[in-house]
Amino acid sequence: MQSLLAPRALKAGDRVAVVALSGPPVRQELDLGLAALRSVGLVPEVFPSARSVGPYPYLAADDKVRADDLARALGEPGYTAVFCARGGYGVQRALELLDWDALGTPEPRVVVGFSDVTALIEAVRTRFGWMSVYGPLVSSVMFRSGVPSFEGLARLLLTPHKCTELLFQDTRALVPGVAEGVTVGGTASLISTSLGTPFSVPARDGILFLEDIGEQPYRLDRVLTHLRRAGYLDGVCGILCGTWDECGPLADIEELLADRLGDLGVPVLLGADIGHGVFMQSLPLGVRARLDTAAATLTFLDPPLMVGE
Numbered sequence: 001m002q003s004l005l006a007p008r009a010l011k012a013g014d015r016v017a018v019v020a021l022s023g024p025p026v027r028q029e030l031d032l033g034l035a036a037l038r039s040v041g042l043v044p045e046v047f048p049s050a051r052s053v054g055p056y057p058y059l060a061a062d063d064k065v066r067a068d069d070l071a072r073a074l075g076e077p078g079y080t081a082v083f084c085a086r087g088g089y090g091v092q093r094a095l096e097l098l099d100w101d102a103l104g105t106p107e108p109r110v111v112v113g114f115s116d117v118t119a120l121i122e123a124v125r126t127r128f129g130w131m132s133v134y135g136p137l138v139s140s141v142m143f144r145s146g147v148p149s150f151e152g153l154a155r156l157l158l159t160p161h162k163c164t165e166l167l168f169q170d171t172r173a174l175v176p177g178v179a180e181g182v183t184v185g186g187t188a189s190l191i192s193t194s195l196g197t198p199f200s201v202p203a204r205d206g207i208l209f210l211e212d213i214g215e216q217p218y219r220l221d222r223v224l225t226h227l228r229r230a231g232y233l234d235g236v237c238g239i240l241c242g243t244w245d246e247c248g249p250l251a252d253i254e255e256l257l258a259d260r261l262g263d264l265g266v267p268v269l270l271g272a273d274i275g276h277g278v279f280m281q282s283l284p285l286g287v288r289a290r291l292d293t294a295a296a297t298l299t300f301l302d303p304p305l306m307v308g309e
Contacts, residue, residue: 001182001205003302004131004286007108008080010157010305012041016081017073018138020050020060022116023088025139027051030085033138037083039145040154044138047073050085059090066090067097074124075103080110081157085138087115095123095199110157110305113137115213115276118186121285123199131286131304133157134186134209134274142279149279156282160305166281166298168272173293174258177267179238180290180301183283185209187275192223195230204235207291207298209283211242211275217252220244224260233261238291239268240298245277269293 010016016037018030030050037044047069052061060066073082111117111124111132121132135153136142142149156163184206185191191210194200212220227233239261244253254270261268269291274280284304291298 001288003182003288004125005108005129006131006287006303006306007110008306009160010042010080010110013043014080015043015045015078016083017047017079018044018050018083018085019047019066019069019073020052020085021066021070021094021120022060022084022090023058023086024053024060025050025085029139033085033140033143036143036145036150037138040158044083045079058088059093060086063093063097066094070094070098070120071103074109075106077107082109082111083138084111084113084117084120086140087113087117087137089116091116091119092193095119100127112153112157114280115187116190118190119194119199121186122194122201125201125286126199131284133282134285135282136280147279149281153282156284156304160303161307163304164300166283168269168296171269171271171296172254174254174262174268174270175266176293177238178290178292179207179267180288181205181207181237183207183209183285183287183289185285188212188220188223188227189215191232192226195226195232203233206236207289208233208236208239209242209274209285210239211244212247213245213276215247217248217256220247220253221256221260224256228260233264236264236266238266239264240272240291241268241270242272242275242280243278245275267291267293269296
């Protein structure tokens, strides 16, 4: 299986779109994230959704505003990246309204975000074949100048040729081994809720990444069991697990992961510093990679982004 279409690397002076497709960002926190983007030479344009109030407190703006912003960010010429301001919930409502046919085949651009943004990452993968970055959100404390999570993201986006491997600390091999495949995944509960939609991306032939937040063990059990029963995990090559923030005692979660993932016959590595509740490393999704549980590494076999002129 080949890597997806890699958008070009970013460079100083690039215009980038900042949208809020899920929850409403706090103004002061958003401004700090925008300052971080400017500090590396990017020119962020804040779309209306990131400065609006939605009909429900968990939405940044009404569905039409968020869908219109997404259409502009994905389809309008001149933007080289789409940064999501906050997670929560709402991306799937925006995707429901989006007129994909009207977008045609836009120039590839890199989508950056995690958590609820999992749904958008799956959508642009299935519709356009784009690689994306599972990385920090603009209004989060991870997205600040000088903070390792932002600095790592900036290196990946601006100098991808220097970012050939992720090295993880304090990991545990649930099932030891080495596996190769195209990176796929995100927040487990979001992957589960996309099943049955046109945008679900199966884990077949992939290195599957999973993490989540706020799912108690019985609910996480339900999510993982749903993925098993739906055939989502059929043909997966390897699994990398990140954080399970606010999901209960880690020992209980890892026992559950052993029960639900340990019998698949593929390497499984636990404890990667990607996801909620940690200053996360950024993970390119849609790139051929090698997972080595003994070395605790994920090595990219193709460039995460293309170096432009």
